[in-house]
Amino acid sequence: MLLPLLGAVLATLPTGLPEDLSRLVRALEGHGFEVRFAPPPRRGVYGLYESGSRRLWVAPVTIPLGIARQTLIHEATHAVQSCPSGRLSPIGVTVSLNPVVEREISAILLKSYRHSGNRAVEREAFHLQGQPDAVPILLRAMEQRCR
Numbered sequence: 001m002l003l004p005l006l007g008a009v010l011a012t013l014p015t016g017l018p019e020d021l022s023r024l025v026r027a028l029e030g031h032g033f034e035v036r037f038a039p040p041p042r043r044g045v046y047g048l049y050e051s052g053s054r055r056l057w058v059a060p061v062t063i064p065l066g067i068a069r070q071t072l073i074h075e076a077t078h079a080v081q082s083c084p085s086g087r088l089s090p091i092g093v094t095v096s097l098n099p100v101v102e103r104e105i106s107a108i109l110l111k112s113y114r115h116s117g118n119r120a121v122e123r124e125a126f127h128l129q130g131q132p133d134a135v136p137i138l139l140r141a142m143e144q145r146c147r
Helices: 003-009 018-032 068-081 098-112 116-129 134-145
Strands: 033-034 047-050 055-057
Touching: 003 098, 018 047, 018 068, 018 134, 033 098, 047 068, 068 134, 098 116, 116 134
Parallel strands: 033 055
Antiparallel strands: 047 055
16 A cells, blocks of 8 residues: 555656755655655645645756756755654754845745744745855755654
């Protein structure tokens, strides 16, 4: 029963995924998350994390757009933020951003995220998606938070 489901999920993974992202996907799946490279169930978004089902989506269109890495890291951040309780809370990454980038993120958050709790987790996810060391940070946080 589990084998066909696993095969279906693995079939959604794009070929040629960089090794660090493959490692991130494997770690997420090893902690009970499901990663889908498929259109998210909400229109108009490139990625989505659903805490109740422990499922994250990365839209295939992100690959030709060149934003698949950022989208996967952003949604993986939310998955890790959901550990251990299912409620998203910041991982505790120190966020220091260029003031121009900070203003852009703030504008996105003000437009799209009304609740202050969402702002903190979204700010952290936006920050991590642009960090070259995001995968090792998420892997460490996953080991600490997602038992």
